[in-house]
Structures are given as structure tokens and as C-alpha cells.
């Protein structure tokens with residue numbers, strides 16, 4: 151072949167600066183580009199063999215060799231794939247304009263947004279110029295009679311193409327690495343980058359260092375034809391095996407058959423765990439996993455693991471690795487993976503995705519949105535299936551996975567719809583109930599509950615006012631039909647007093663103690679008309695009170711007025727709301743309730759409060775001090791409004807009520823302690 155000089159057919163004075171710009175973002179990506187070109191070349195050759203258009207040599211073993219040579223400052227990539235003829239080099243390499251490069255340049259030459267530039271279109275081979283001052287290609291096509299081609303280019307506009315001396319079919323690309331980025335000739339760096347991008351590529355990738363002095367020892371009968379023997383190690387004593395010291399063999403860096411490519415029915419639990427440990431370096435066992443495997447309407451495979459989340463010490467942050475035909479694209483591309491799934495760990499391989507994903511381009515891509523929807527649908531299906539068929543297991547995982555599922559529901563309407571019936575609520579007995587089950591729980595007829603109740607109290611003037619009571623019952627029933635209330639606990643210790651009351655009244659509540667629960671229940675309420683969540687201390691449901699007649703209620707209102715005056719005076723709080731009720735639980739003298747609305751408002755204010763902002767009495771409006779007319783202390787105050795110790799009793803009742811909800815403020819706490827001591831002193835007298 152006559153030596154050929156020429157200019158690269160697009161205006162490469164324009165394109166090279168753009169390629170160099172890449173350097174500032176993923177500048178190690180050229181490894182991936184060159185190795186995947188080699189992989190493609192091998193796939194093509196195998197295909198030709200399968201079609202009978204070429205016969206692979208006996209003992210053919212597809213491989214890509216990456217050789218670093220820090221002394222010569224070169225890096226080479228050799229594949230035994232299809233190779234190129236001179237015409238093909240001309241067409242595929244010299245005329246780089248064909249894939250729209252001219253277009254690209256005119257569009258992007260003034261833009262500095264790397265996201266738009268990276269991989270916008272096939273610049274694969276030319277990415278070598280991100281790190282190399284000069285690039286050589288030595289290639290021999292598989293075609294009969296093909297001549298080897300040598301091509302070189304120094305990153306300017308000129309190239310040289312001559313006949314080469316490559317003897318085996320395939321291609322070798324040699325990079326003469328720029329002084330500024332010599333780390334790419336370093337063996338460790340090369341290993342790191344190849345592992346990052348190529349760990350699961352379908353062709354074996356070997357890394358070695360040119361002229362290495364490193365050796366390894368092998369058994370003599372394991373010697374391969376290409377091993378370079380440095381020394382024969384004679385057995386020390388009879389019976390010992392003969393060994394050979396050889397130049398360190400190239401190191402295999404990838405797994406060509408990753409687990410996600412296998413059929414789920416062929417994978418064992420141990421394999422899933424092993425893969426998880428290897429890829430995510432997480433030695434805590436995942437809870438469970440979902441193996442995605444579909445061919446239609448698009449090709450997608452992958453494994454999603456639900457990691458064990460230690461809420462107290464770790465932030466929940468997952469990793470979803472995205473691949474295209476086993477070639478790594480990037481981690482956590484939020485356009486492809488639904489945001490809430492980012493909390494998981496996993497791999498997704500989708501050959502239909504562009505290898506070079508430009509994020510801005512993906513955002514508006516309908517196809518990408520479909521993939522994302524599919525993934526979230528599959529996750530919902532798996533969870534629903536588990537809840538239906540392996541409820542016990544599902545219960546066990548629930549505490550770990552619930553923040554993630556609730557987050558998913560908040561973020562993704564479709565996911566939320568699919569999951570509504572499979573969201574669990576842990577009740578006071580530690581049982582896990584679905585939403586419909588929760589709604590059933592407190593629907594027990596209060597009469598029935600009361601009959602079972604030992605501490606029940608019969609209304610004093612029962613017979614005379616039975617008719618009135620019945621009417622009141624009916625009202626309450628009608629009220630209950632309107633709104634289905636689910637009571638919840640946010641802090642089991644703090645709210646234990648209320649929990650006890652609930653338990654005594656055979657009522658149930660659910661535990662919702664995660665930050666995400668507040669927005670989550672607000673969403674559930676918005677989506678399910680008639681369902682209302684109320685914290686256990688939000689109000690006093692009828693089931694906690696003894697039955698009263700209208701007349702008795704009037705008396706209670708009067709009592710509230712009387713005791714209210716005494717209380718307000720003792721507490722020096724004019725605005726405090728006071729109610730007197732007949733609670734079934736006679737052991738409780740006083741308690742606070744705070745309406746659900748006011749408490750949510752308070753919580754919100756606390757969340758958005760600026761540092762140093764004085765919340766003062768904000769939100770105290772919905773707060774009510776409830777005094778139990780059935781308790782002797784309350785009766786005592788009612789009967790002795792001017793008694794000498796009444797003020798002290800009032801203050802103590804108030805503090806005790808507060809304490810059942812939250813710790814006292816420091817000043818109130820000291821007063822409480824002093825007063826408690828004073829009360830004990832009275833006992834000594």
C-alpha cells in the first residue's frame with residue numbers, strides 16, 4: 151500500500167479542542183470507549199463465524215489486552231476482533247464527520263456545558279486524544295488477503311497511513327500519553343478505571359505492565375504457551391512438585407457473565423449475596439432483591455437489592471449502576487431510575503439506552519421515562535406479591551423498608567396507588583396491619599368494648615336517662631361513619647400513659663415514629679377521603695369516657711367552669727382551656743390533649759422555625775387540660791375551691807398532665823421538683 155497522507159475530513163481544528171474539553175469531566179472515559187470498541191470488533195467477528203462467513207481459528211479465545219508502559223509513556227489496547235482494511239480505516243476513522251460531527255461542532259462550539267458535549271454522539275475512538283498527544287492504529291482485517299494497516303495521527307489535522315506489520319487479525323491502538331496525565335499509564339490507575347467501567351464487559355480484559363520484573367510461581371504442568379519462564383524451581387525433596395517462576399501473567403479484570411444476565415431461576419441465594427458484596431462492598435446482608443428480566447417492549451435486565459438500613463448511624467443512600475450491554479454508563483442517573491429507588495443498591499442493564507447518556511437529553515426522552523415507570527412498577531409488584539404470599543417475611547422487613555416505600559409513595563403517584571393496600575402499620579401489640587385492617591380496628595361497638603371492660607362505670611342515674619343516652623349513642627355512631635379515624639403514636643415512651651388508656655379501653659393505635667410519617671399520612675388523608683389520622687393525645691374519644699347523660703354533661707360543664715377559675719388562678723394562665731370529663735380510667739387525674747390540626751401546625755412551625763425565633767405560646771390554642779371528674783383529687787378541688795393546698799394540687803395536676811406528653815421546660819421542671827418535695831413533706835406531718 152502506498153503511504154497515504156491526508157487531512158482528517160472534517161475540520162479537525164475544531165473538533166480536537168472540543169475533545170480536549172472532555173478532559174475536565176470524565177477524562178478516564180477513553181478507557182471505556184477503546185475497550186468497548188474492541189469488544190464490538192470481537193462480537194462482529196464471532197457473528198461472521200456464526201453466519202459461516204469466516205472461520206475462527208481453533209483455540210480462538212476472544213480477549214482484549216491493555217498494556218501500560220510507564221517508561222515509554224504509552225498505553226495500548228489490543229483486541230482479536232474483526233480488524234480493519236485500509237478502506238475501512240479511511241471510512242471509519244478518517245472521515246469522522248459521518249456521524250454528524252460537523253453538525254455537532256456548529257451547534258456546540260461555543261458551549262462549555264460538558265454534560266451536553268460528553269458523548270453526544272459517537273466520538274468513541276477519538277476520545278483517545280483526550281489524553282494522548284499521538285495515537286497509532288495497527289490493524290489487520292479478517293478478510294482474506296487483507297493487508298495490515300498502520301495509521302498515526304498527532305492530534306492535529308494530519309494523519310499518515312502506511313502498510314503495517316500486524317500479523318494476527320485484530321486491532322491494536324497505541325496512545326502516547328500526554329505528560330500532564332501520565333497517571334493513566336500507571337498500572338493501579340488503569341486497574342481502577344477498567345474495573346469501574348468494564349467489570350462486566352462480555353469479553354475478557356487483561357491488564358499487564360510492559361517489561362515487568364514481577365514474577366509468579368506456578369506448577370510446571372500449568373504452564374501455558376505464552377508464559378515466559380524466568381526460572382525452573384527444582385523440587386526440594388522427592389515427591390514435591392516441580393514449579394516454574396514465570397513473568398507475571400496479565401491479570402483478568404472482568405466477569406464476562408454477570409449475574410443479572412442469567413435467568414433468575416438459575417441463580418442461587420448465595421450467588422445474589424456474593425454479587426452484592428462484590429459490587430457494593432457492603433458486608434451487611436441485603437434484605438431481599440428483585441431480579442428484573444424482560445425482552446419486551448424493551449430489553450432490560452438487572453437486580454435491585456433492598457439494603458439493610460441502619461437508620462441511626464447512616465444516611466440512606468443507595469447506588470444504582472446503569473449498564474448498556476454490560477458496559478458501565480454511570481451511577482444513579484435519576485432520569486432512568488425513579489428517585490425513590492436511589493435508596494436501593496443495584497444494577498440495571500438496558501442495551502436500548504444510549505451508551506453515552508447526556509443527562510439533559512435524557513430528561514425529555516419518552517423512552518427513558520417508560521423505563522423508569524417500568525422499574526417502579528416491577529418493584530411495586532414484587533412488594534405486593536410478597537405481602538400477599540409471604541406476609542410473615544414482609545412483616546419482618548417492614549420496619550426497614552417502610553421509609554423507602556413511603557418516600558416512593560410521596561414521589562410517585564402510580565407507585566402509591568399500587569402500594570396503598572400493602573403499606574403496613576404496626577399496632578400497639580406489634581402486629582402489622584394493612585390500611586383496610588386498621589380502619590376495621592377501632593370500629594368495635596363501644597358497648598361491646600365496655601361490656602368486656604372491668605373498670606366500666608355505670609351512669610349513676612342510668613334508668614332515668616336511658617333514652618337520652620341512646621340518642622347520644624346514635625349521634626356518636628353517625629359521627630363515626632362520617633370520618634374513619636386511625637390513632638397513632640409518635641413516641642411510645644412519651645405517650646405511654648395515653649397508650650395505657652387506649653389499651654384499657656380495648657382501643658388500638660399504630661406506631662408512626664419516622665420523620666417521613668407526617669407527610670405520608672397527610673398524603674394518605676388527601677388521597678382517601680374520610681380517613682383521618684389523629685395522634686393518640688389529640689382528643690378524647692367517646693370510648694375513653696364513661697357514658698353520661700345530657701344532664702350529667704351539663705353538670706360537667708358547670709364543674710369545668712368552677713374548677714377552671716381555680717385552675718387559672720393557681721396556674722396564672724388566663725387562656726388555658728379546661729374540660730372536666732368522666733374518664734373510665736379512674737387512675738388518671740389530669741391529662742393534656744392537643745388537637746391534631748394545632749399539633750401539625752406546631753410541628754410545621756418548629757420545622758421551619760428560624761434559629762433563635764421565639765415560638766412562645768404559638769399553637770397552644772388547641773391545647774386542653776382535661777380533668778377527670780372520676781378522680782378523687784379532682785373531686786377534692788371541686789369541693790374545696792378555697793382549700794389551703796388547692797393551688798398546689800392544681801399546679802401539680804397541670805405539670806403531671808404536661809409530663810405525659812413532653813418533658814417540662816427547665817424552669818417548670820425545677821418548680822415541679824420543689825413542689826413534689828413540699829407535697830412529700832406534707833405527708834410527714
Ligand SMILES: Nc1ncnc2c1ncn2[C@@H]1O[C@H](COP(=O)(O)OP(=O)(O)OP(=O)(O)O)[C@@H](O)[C@H]1O
Nearest residue numbers: 187188191231233234242271272273274275276321
Ligand atoms: N478496535 C476496533 N476494531 C475494529 N473496528 C474498529 C475498532 N475501533 C473502531 N473501529 C471502527 O471505527 C468506527 C468508529 O469508532 P468510534 O469508536 O469512533 O465510533 P463507534 O464505535 O461507531 O461509536 P461509539 O463508540 O460512540 O459507540 C467503529 O464503528 C468501527 O467500525
